[in-house]
Amino acid sequence: MAIEHESSEHGHFTWRFMKEVFRTTKTTGAVGPSSMALAEEVTCRAQLQAADVVVEFGSGTGVFTEVIDRNKKPGAYFLALDVNPEFVRATRERCPRVHVVEGSAEDTARFLQEAGYHHCDVIISGLPWTLFPEELQDRILGAAYDVLRPGGRFVTFAYTLSPLFPSGKRFFKGKLPAKFPNVTRSRAIWKNFPPAHVYIADKD
Numbered sequence: 001m002a003i004e005h006e007s008s009e010h011g012h013f014t015w016r017f018m019k020e021v022f023r024t025t026k027t028t029g030a031v032g033p034s035s036m037a038l039a040e041e042v043t044c045r046a047q048l049q050a051a052d053v054v055v056e057f058g059s060g061t062g063v064f065t066e067v068i069d070r071n072k073k074p075g076a077y078f079l080a081l082d083v084n085p086e087f088v089r090a091t092r093e094r095c096p097r098v099h100v101v102e103g104s105a106e107d108t109a110r111f112l113q114e115a116g117y118h119h120c121d122v123i124i125s126g127l128p129w130t131l132f133p134e135e136l137q138d139r140i141l142g143a144a145y146d147v148l149r150p151g152g153r154f155v156t157f158a159y160t161l162s163p164l165f166p167s168g169k170r171f172f173k174g175k176l177p178a179k180f181p182n183v184t185r186s187r188a189i190w191k192n193f194p195p196a197h198v199y200i201a202d203k204d
Contacts, residue, residue: 037191038157038198039067042124045186045200046155048072051121053112055147056080057105057140057156058126060087062094068124069095077117081105105140109147119149125156130168137171145179145203154180154201159194176201 042064048054048071059065059080072078080100082088088102101111105127112120123144129137144154156176162168177183180201188195 035189035192036063036067038189038196039064041186041189041198042155042157043067043071045198046122046124046153048076048122051153052076053117053120053122054078055108055112055120055123056126057108057123057144058082058128059091059100060126062091064124064126065091065095065098065100069098077115079108079111079115079120081108081111106143108143112147119152120147121149121152123148123152123154125154127156129156129158129171130162130165132167134167134170137175141175141179148203150203152203154203155198156201157189157196157198159196160188161194172199 046054046068048068051072052075054068054072054076056065056068056079059082062080065080068080069078078098080091080095080098081103082091082100083102083104085102088100091098091100099115103111105125108120108123109118112118125144127140132140148154158168158172163172176199180203182202182204184200186198186200188197
């Protein structure tokens, strides 16, 4: 019965995700919810056990949120953001212990300050960078850099073909390493559809 319940719940969130993909093509860049393999790789690279304050950009239906909440250290503050109200509702249902806010990643500093924090240790991003205009890429990346403490870590991902397109190349080969000089890329996560790479960027 537990397996049937989990399958039904997964299908419920997948359907909600796909409905929003077709409705909001300019803010939702995935062709389906991220796989558990990608979520585990991202959270592993984030080194959550060393983080006291964690932020997620673009919670979607909560696939990453759920794994982050499970793997963060006890007592760590976790803020998840999404601009899509349907995704916010889905993530709150899926992860009732997490502080999920409907808002832009550009306003992360304000949301953290409202919670009593000035910086965070880790940012995990599921945002569709290749869909964003250059100015929005700049604003969100700048907000991420500013709110991270020195030595903080920014983790995001991209489908393997994304950097081959102009907007992806501009972000992953230009803007990201220009803002964060220490960037590494994981192996391809073939169990995700489409396959993806994880990018790890450390703030000096």
